[in-house]
Amino acid sequence: MKKQTLLLIALLIFQNVFSQFFKDKDGVTKYDGYFTFYYNVNEDKIYLEIEKLNAEFLYVRSLSEGIGSNDIGLDRGQLGNGVVVYFKRAGNKILLIQPNQKYRALTSNDDERKSVQEAFAKSVLHGFVIKEQNKGKYLVDATDFFIRDAHGVANRLEQKKQGSYSLDKSRSAINLERTKAFPKNVEFDVLLTFKGKPKSYTIRSVTPDASSITVHQHHSFVELPDNQYQTRIYDARSGSYPMSYLDYATPVNQSIVKRFIYRHRLEKKDPSATVSEAKDPIIYYLDRGAPEPVRSALMEGARWWNQAFEAIGYKDAFQ
Template sequence: MNYRYQTILLLLFLSSSLLSAQTPIQIWSKNKTKKPGYFNFYSDKYHDNLWLEIDEFNREFLYVNSLTNAIGSNDIGLDRNQLGQTQVVFFQRQGSKVFLVQPNLKYRAISDNQREQNAVKEAFATSILFGFKIVAEENGRVIIDLTEFLMQDAHGVIQSLQNSHQGTYNLDKSRSALFFPRTKNFPKNTELESILTFTGQPTGQWIQSVTPSPEAVTVHQHHSFLQLPDENY
């Protein structure tokens, strides 16, 4: 009996030692798949969620969204492989949150004087494009949940349908999902994609002529995070 008791204690001790040897991100990422690249990202078993690893804050990079599967009407203006706005952005930490920030590049001090640079920087607004909660962190690296960011109407499909008088639509998240066949990672760019379905009442002939059920319009939206060119560009 004493031998069995000692064996149980030993197993518990070994289990506790192995757990304590793991880092917080290693513990969090158990049962998740890691894809290394420009920004390391993780996914769960069913690919319902995607998390991004940030190892350096305030590092600028390019963010571009596009439509890889579109609506098919030139009149509406939502064409296949249509690029959205190209934005220089960076991740910034504020307490337990991380912001995706677009700096104001329209107004910059052409000077090496730090005070002049700060004066111009503080005089004009920046744009926080999205906010994220930190789910795990260690030694300056953090993990954020990127799912909601990828599932938003970043390309402005709703506004385009409204402006072209095709109807009033809303994003239906129950008919939207991450699309992993075109979600990939590379050393200088991270490529992410989602399926978005917009539901509403069609009022225009264009949308009705190109959609099988114009009450539900489904497109693919792609997000690219790209390393900026070096100083020799």
């Protein structure tokens, strides 16, 4: 009787969307957020609900727990590439596609934009088989996408002559403690174990068993901001680093290469004021594991940046 009651509750939870797929599955928890997803504790699987087709968002991967050697360079908190991606349906699959942003045509001419898009390759990062479709929403099993060596740990170990390693999925799993859903982003954390034969003292010195190396990898799907950001053209005298792309819609008498600086988006609450607080201040977070007196020194040093922002009319812009 108790089991039947639990099954009835589960059916009521999922009947509005994917009742057919989940009707025989116990241990499923739903997470509502920027992308809704479901975790099945009995299968250790993540099922992703996809509704936003052809809508770009940011995909970021990182190492939430690393190896611990500066020489190897796979450290805790290390960011991988952040890329713009989108989902697109193709038959019975949903493809995760990374468009080629190195080559563009910034024009209102659709044919011109399309010609440049078709001239250069894009990258399909993953193909998800559709498990169920209902009311414009698609359910896919995303477990294999998350439990993979997206950060390139095995390649890095080989490049640094630490040994030959490969991912052991039987000793890898979803880390539910750091897997969360929010309105503007969803976060997925996984424990990855690599098996192999160590060839260096370095890897042996930082692992209990160098034939079995376990790290944590993090994946983030993040909503893109609005298009009101104001770019600033790169000037070699600025001391900044440029980002660049080629714009094939550029007039023939101008350079096709476009260079801009990396900078924060900072706007005054009161544009008419000589000094104003920022609408959205720049906020950095200090590692909670930083001990004193290092912690206080880091905080004090970072706050010095406010002197520079005050000089250009911002109060408490850096926090």
